[in-house]
Amino acid sequence: MDFKTEVRDGMRIDWDVPIVMDDGLVLRADVFRPIAEGRYPVIMTYGPYGKGVAFQEGYKTSWEIMCRENPDAVSGTTNQYANWEVVDPEKWVPDGFVCLRVDSRGAGRSPGYLCHNNDREQQDYHDCIEWAAVQPWSTGKVGLNGISYYGANQWRAAATQPPHLAAICVWEGWHDNYRDGNRHGGILCSFRKNWQDMQVKTVQHGVGERGRKHPVTGELACGPETLSEEELVKNRENMAAQLLAHEWDGPYYRERSANLARVQVPLLSAANWGGHGLHLRGNLEGFVGAASTQKWLEAHGGSHWAPFYTDYGVNMQKKFFNYFLKGEQNGWDQEPRIRLQVRHPGEKFVERHETEWPLARTQWTHFYLNPHDMSLSRTPVQASGSVTYEALGEGVTFSTPPLTEPMELTGPSALKLFLSSSTVDADVFAVLRVFDPQGVEVVFQGALDPHSPISLGWLRASHRKLDAARSLPYRPFHSHDEKQALVPGQVVELDVEIWATCIVVPVGYRVALTLRGKDYEWDGPAASLSNMKHPMKGCGPFVHDDPEDRPVDVFGGQVTLHFGADQPASVLLPVIPQA
Known part of the structure; x- marks a missing residue:
């Protein structure tokens, strides 16, 4: 299967690389890697938001707020390759990482039935990790990083225990599909219904000509085929109907939740104090419940997206991955297990280090x-x-x-x-x-x-x-x-x-x-x-x-x-x- 390769902006980029799943379906990925030949560790994301949709276009107001309030988040990069909730390759490739973005099954450039967080998706992620590990540009060590959806599915991917998964950084990502977002205290949350309408159906594979174009390649971000509305409906789960139909916790939600006892890789869990509803509980409970003996918790304030891209966020992520993916003896193993940005009125934060969660002296x-x-x-x-x-x-x-x-x-x-x-x-x-x-x-x-x-x-x-x-x-x-x-x-x-x-x-x-x-x-x-x-x-x-x-x-x-x-x-x- 052919794909396009080019060198630009200090990177070698492979566009729309095919990754064949165990059932024969072909997912599509973009690979950003150093120009120099060699083997490098991989930072991977897998998700439904369309790798060909520019952050600036798909999430215009969020981008504008970040530029205004967190200018370091958009500095040191052309921002041409910025995608919602995933790493900016221009900030990672120069430091000797391969950045791999996979459009999940049924989303963006990847065909198939769009169904979020189910066993099929977890198996796909597992297979993508193992595919990346054996590529000629890979050292065989794969790390997962990303915000929200790109964080939450890391818990589940890690629980499948891919042999080449070396570390995960779960940034504001839930793990309990019932309690962390869909059924708060048993009450149905309307978020997923609106989320599917606004952020997922708009980038479903087959939107094609009706959707956006890749800002760099000019290719259809949700193509290359354009399907009818009827075909699109048949190709996706009606998530709102399923959540309404499943009032009680059980197989539907358990399939879409992580078995934390099987999460054994080194992990960095980053929570948001203001993430009530989706972006807090999963990171705290996930940190406590994960079986990994090498785990760290960070908690911050501010917007859901910006801290991940700031110097504070990127430097912390790189130190973590440099240690576990490259073997650099950079002192990460001496980092405090708990790093809290303690909140004061007026959006003031004071960093404090702890050793356990909840705090023993509470x-x-x-x-x-x-x-x-x-x-x-x-x-x-x-x-x-x-x-x-x-x-x-x-x-x-x-x-x-x-x-x-x-x-x-x-x-x-x-x-x-x-x-x-x-x-x-x-x-x-x-x-x-x-x-x-x-x-x-x-x-x-x-x-x-x-x-x-x-x-x-x-x-x-x-x-x-x-x-x-x-x-x-x-x-x-x-x-x-x-x-x-x-x-x-x-x-x-x-x-x-x-x-x-x-x-x-x-x-x-x-x-x-x-x-x-x-x-x-x-x-x-x-x-x-x-x-x-x-x-x-x-x-x-x-x-x-x-x-x-x-x-x-x-x-x-x-x-x-x-x-x-x-x-x-x-x-x-x-x-x-x-x-």
Whole structure:
């Protein structure tokens, strides 16, 4: 099979190289390598966004924000080869790496049935790794790197244990297909439906003439054939329908999740404090759960995409891969196992090194919900009481008094509630928030939404069953395998997982907890990104508004919270003692 080779911009580039899978299907890849003959380690990505779509065109607003706010991310390169969420070869090839981009089955230049994260895709990735290892320009050592989709599928590829996979860098990538993004607390997230419409169907193989062209070669990014809309529909899974049909965790989600016990290669897991909904939990749980004895965790703030491309991100990635792919004795083995960018109001971050996650010195502290003054107090509530709110209304907020000394919260949180509903179910949306001395909420740049609270948690009351073997005091783990419907008016006990956070709350500020039956919305103008279907109001695209999953007659009733000596409703917060 022929492919085009050329030398340009200090690289030897092979365009549309064929890689034959075990079932005979041919995937297409672009290979960027040093001009000098020799063998080099490989940095690989495999995914559905179209290797021929320029970052600047496909993700215009994200690119513009990165150029404005992180100029080092776009410096030292012509940016002609920039793709969404994968490494820029102009920053890697000069340092003696081959960069390999594979269009996944059914996407971009690769034909086939488009079905995300399934066993077929995992086998394809495995085969691509092994193909790369035996090419004449390869040393036989392959590393995986990339953001989000290009990070998440690394967990699964590593779990297939390709013999030549040497290391992975999972940047803001989930691993639990149920809990990390599609079914928060059992509640269907609308993100995937909109994601498939905006970011995947637009670059499906066969869009052909209706799609974009490669900015360098001029070839059709989703060609060379142009299929009818009917043919395109037949060639892809209806992801939204599948997620709606699969309310419970089981074979569908397990096939698309990583078996962390089989992830044994060296790994660097990079999480985003503002990644609630998709880009945080998987990296923290993946780091803890992976079987690898050589593993590192990094956690940062800022946008979902830019830190990966900054000098900070690239230098860290290169040091990691130079050590494991090239054998350079550069001191990576002495790097701290945990590198946290500790967040302060005003988007300020202070780097701190740790040795474990969660932090061993955490003072897990109960803050009790007091219905009598709507406070969060360290003193248990003795007098019985209740608070009722409209399930689809603004909910209720409990708050600490103004802090008399700074308080750092770093780690996951757990919420215990005693709840009844006027219907047979209820969705709980928990929002951890910070307010300044003037009572104005302090929001942060989330992975996608620029106005995010410090943390979020979710639970559908009928999904309250816990997996006792996997639950921890600070991180309840729900089995999501059995409906436990509510009896209207009858009180049940709920344990709600609230995703991890990191924030140093200054003196005079307050920590608050809002409970409601719908997504959090920031009290300000919505923000937009060109690759997002709807404006973002505080949760980014990770909202829960599917009317079939949340019928009003079930989730639109009244919810009552109950309190007292025998109903100790509280939120367990990860307080880190001041040094």
